[in-house]
Amino acid sequence: MAMANPLLQVRNLVVEFPTRRGTLTAVDDISFDIAEGEVLGVVGESGAGKSMTGAAVIGLLEPPGRIASGEVLLEGRRIDNLPYEKMRRIRGKEIGAIFQDPLTSLNPLYSIGRQLTETIMTHTDMTPTQARARAVELLAEVGIPAPERRVDQYPHQFSGGMRQRVVIALALCVNPRLIIADEPTTALDVSIQAQIIALLKRLCREHGTAVMLVTHDMGVIAETADRVAVMYAGRIAEIGPVREVIKNAKHPYTHGLMGSIPAIGHDADRLEQIPGSMPRLTDIPPGCAFNPRCLHAFDRCRRDRPELIAVDDGQVSCWLYDTAAGRTTAEAKAIVASRSGTAMERADG
Amino acid sequence: MRKTLMAAAAVAVLAGAFAAPAAEAKTFRWAFQGDAQSLDPYSLNETFTLGLLGNVYEGLIRRDENLQIQPALAESWEIVEPTRWRFHLRKGVKFHNGNEFNADDVLFSADRVRAEGSDLKTRLAGVTEIVKVDDHTVDFVTDAPNPILNAEWATWYIMDKEWSEANDATAPTDVTAGKENYATRNTNGTGPFMVASRETDVKTVLKPYDGWWDAANKKHNLTEVVMTPISSDSTRVAALLSGEIDMMYPVPVQDMKRLEGDPNTDVLAGPELRTIFLGMDQEYDELLYSNVKGKNPFKDVRVREAFYRAVDVEAIKKKIMRGLSTPSALMISPFLFSRSDEFKRPEYDPEKSKKLLAEAGYPDGFEVGMDCPNNRYVNDEKICQAVVAMLAKVGVKVDLLAQPKAQYFAKILRPKRDTSFYLLGWTPGSFDSWNVLYNIIATPADDGRGKFNVGGYSNAKVDELTAKVLSETDAKKRDQMIFDAYKQLNDDWGYIPLHQQGLAWGKRANIELAQRADNQFMLYYVKVN
């Protein structure tokens, strides 16, 4: 699906990890866009490659991980192949990031204010005083009481939730166009999660910041995202408007994922609906990576890898939707919805 | 401003780094392996301390290059009666502080050297009375005739009465007094040099004393002398090789070649008077350290001979002493006993040694512990190791304990006498055999006789001779007695004399000096060219 003027474009991104036991492909040829101010949720089990995608976009893949092929474009210009210094200037300024654990994301030896001001001053030409003022302002904005006082305190003097607010402030302090939020709430108590998500949502709306929200919490996705990409074994199984994906999942995997009506805190890692577990990235089966666990898999699934196929206003990579097989979308959905694989054998024959 | 300072500093450093070693007018820098323990001339009876002080203080007599007795503070002396010596003191001698030297100083020094805490009491052993005849004449009265009364007086230094009293230094240091004796770090002698400054164990600076009575015929041309103790052998050698010092001793024998080979340095080697020997415990009824129980093998003369014959002194001379030793048949240096050439050392004979051991009832030898110093004599520890190896060849297994001299002496000397087999060295301070017989060979007794006869060798005949030797005034008869005593000792195989170790002093080529066989380094022989 072509987007009017995408802020971020990811094209056929492949991220590889050379290890002693051969190279493993963490992200396997994925493509997606994020529009101005849009919130794209990325879900999947751990190891599905969500975080890796995020890291690749912001150019912080832990070596030896590397982008093997594909492109990342920000407002049309390639950023995946920029020299370190150039990319550095983009980080924080154009693309912000929020990491999983607020407790470890802040340098324990520097005061909150110092960490804010240094970030601000790196990317703007504010004077220390201006920067400090801005820092206080930001703290207030993320809802930290008595910011003038707190600004000089150290991370260990803040609670988990408060720290995550600080982290958000840090990520937003120079108004980046895009924020990569990698599991921003998993480390927090359920009670606080909601607040943080709300805050993130609000701020991004106010600042018109786009967000790539990586999580395995369907609830959070449902709450926040405009669109959602479901990843499986380093590939995108399905991508589309959040309602679509949740209400009528097209991909058997997504369907399983959505098995129960999600509530915040629901953990996509536990998939009672689908037997088996995600393959190790070193030995992904030929064809559709999901086929060993798929109730509806047929020969082709085990043979050829399915491309993303536009269905309704989303995309799905599943041979069931292969129009060449002369099956209507409705039929395919029916098969996916059905709990038995028998129907499919017929369809195939 | 700051910059210029920095620059200045840098220049200074560079200058220091690149300037040639400043050759100051006739400054003589030398090093010894240790330092004088105190500047108080009576605090310790130790060769180096006394030697260093010998440049600052003087005795009534002194010894020349060949150790011959010379008049010093006493111009002359005569034996007015067998037990009364008269000394005529030199007139016009001044101490460094300008005080006049006279009889009172001698009397004072006599009291002080015999006072509590003095280590040189024996210098006046047997002196019952000291009489001041006039300001420059003093009589010494002894309990018995003593032909060698003044033999050790070259190191009995005369101190200034007034100075000592003024500084409350009338007695040698009493370590328990809790306060420091003024004389420990200050001097006021009559000698050719004065102590200009001193940091214990770091450096001592001497300046010549213009008022020295013998200045007229002084040999040295020094304006300043710097003495630095350097304990590490290799560092000491390095310092001489690199020209940081002009002279040092002792030279480790193994480094003599290197020093001789270097055009800028040479070695003065000569015989020393100290005799190195092995002692065997013949006193305890059971050896303290041995697997032989219930009896003492060393009480058997055959065992003693076996040990004697098992030791190859020539090999030790060749390999360990690098030729710098004189194997000895006697417990005294040949230089100190005219008839020593009549003795011949029984030769090395391991086979006979084995046989003797077998006869004595030890066909497979036995085990014995050996004590050895490792920082006292030249290559002492290496000698002991060699002895251990040699004895091993005749089946005797020796367990060697080599320690620094302090622990070593504390262990083996009386009263502890905690040893079965040991290595010791002895220099008769009087340069006379009686000292050896009395201290080392005679049967130990409470009056101090045989105090260093650690092995407890005992032979009535020898004791008798020893007593006679002291008071015999006829040189010929005396030598005969000494001869008989040594003969008896050797027939008893009472000790195993090894050798007289050599002296080895290292110096830069441009230095002239005289080496005395008593290993005392006299600065007034030194010329810097």
Added chain:
Amino acid sequence: MADAHTSAPGLLDPLRRFLDGDVWASFKRSPVTVGAAAVTLLYFLAAAFGPWVAPHDPFDLAKLDLLDSLIPPAWMADGDPRFLLGTDDQGRDMLSAIIYGSRVSLLIGFASVLLSMVLGIALGLLSGFVGGAVDAFIMRMAEIQLSFPAILVALLINGVVIGYFKTHPEWQVDQVTLAYVVLVLSIGLSNWVQYARTVRGSTLVERGKEYVQAAHVIGIHPAKIMLRHILPNVMGPVLVIATIQLALAVIAEATLSFLGVGVPPTEPSLGTLIRVGNDYLFSGEWWITIFPGAALAILVLAVNLLGDWLRDALNPKLR
């Protein structure tokens, strides 16, 4: 970093982790490490089979001939084919002396490392597990220990031990044994702190873990828990420390023998050989000190390299 720390591991776990694919691979990938391992192994073998591989027995004094002393290495002028690396001042074959010396040095090294390891682990476990006053006390002791560097400790122990045997002659110990006791005690006693702190650290961590709690609940004896669960987890770091400590111990032994607190030169260790050789550095008989010095340096270097590699390899974060 999902590794054994999160699950209750078996006693074989350290071994498994050691031979774990990654570790093994990293070993094979690093030629330096392989070389170091080879050298170390060589030393161990030489030490173990010294009497069989050494051309002479340098400890058998009856076989020493003073007249063979100070012979230069065989390849030099007036060298002697009997003595490949020449002889020392007592006529010992340097090669044999070095082999036997490494034997002595390694023996002392291992013994002292073992001592400090046992001591350290015990105290560490105690400290970490019991906590409270015991913990405070032990840690305070550790500090005091640290304020007494090995050298001083050695001089101290030397005095004490010598003094003890002086007053208890019935023991009938010879100088060599005495020296061994002194060295092992002094080096061993001065190095336990590191182990203790490491073990204490991870004990504190482990103590909180569910399985230990669980074990508590089902009433297994604490000691048992500690051994079964905590020990295996700390084995990695301990192994690393031990390797480094072995190297340090060998050096310490050499240093101490320089200060005169060493094995007597009749049965020299590498350190003693060097100390004795020192006297000959300027006199041209360089081989008496250079060869043992090199032997020591190479051994310690190899062991250190191994320790380095081990530290990195066993550290999951660094994989």
Added chain:
Amino acid sequence: MVAFIIRRFIQSLFVMFVVALVSFAMFQFIGDPVNQMVGIETSLAERAALRERLGLNDPIVVQFWHFIVNAVSGDFGISYQHKRPVADMLLERLPATLELSAVSALFSLLVGIPMGVYTGLNRDGFLAKVFLTVSLIGISLPTFLIGILLIFLFSVTLANAPAISVFGLFAIDPSVLQLPSFGRGTVVDLGGWRTGLLTADGLKALIMPSITLGLFQLTLIMRLVRSEMLEVLRTDYIKFARARGLANRAINFGHALKNTLVPVITITGLQIGSIIAFAIITETVFQWPGMGQMFLQAVQNVDIPIMAAYLMLIAFFFVVINLIVDMLYYVVDPRLRVDTGKATGHG
């Protein structure tokens, strides 16, 4: 904070006491002082008398009590061997040892930390690997051997080396680079404190000893900094700092380095103790007129008062340094400023 200091102080006192006890106990086993104080010709009766006067016949406890009381009042008695108050002698020797220790500590820090940072940052870099391996030599050779080899090279060899002619234009005499093999060169007396830091040859004399002494610590610190760097560099806050686009310099030398400092401070603090102790060897090799050399001589001569005073002094330095280290923690690590409880545990 204050409470913490006080607790620390009390602990220090405890440490000092134990050390005093240990050092005192040690002396009960070494040699007989009397044999040190008198010459070998002194009679048994005199020896006995002296022993009595020295109080060596008192019960151990009494002797220990006297020892403590005097020590506290700075009186360590009179050196058996030098017949001088030990306190004075130690004070004379203190500057030499402290200057040597300080310079070598400085040397090891100023060289060690940068090398550590470098090797930590380019973990797999060739140069880094070289550094690591070479640095190992620093701990693979016994200190005394390093010292002697240095002397052999820079004192002897250079002194006798022939001048090197450069293209026949001018000649360089290697001996200008020659370093003194012993002593501390010219010292300037600043009110009792003899310093070698103010004269050219004083500084020259410092070079070899401080390198010899510092090499081991250098290796230690470098490797410590390296491993700490490796740890810190993979923490989230560093990742986050990168994500915020901070400059590398700010990250590596600001965030990362500062976080490695706490352990470095600890180790350095601990090492000072062993530097001073290892000075014993260096001082012996280079005839450096410091306390260590004096201590070793004291050990050999069983000069008990000196030994006692020396050990006490070492322990004293240690506790003082530890206190300073704890202060430094406060400066570096804000987390300790609130709860003092933890601080000691990790101390």
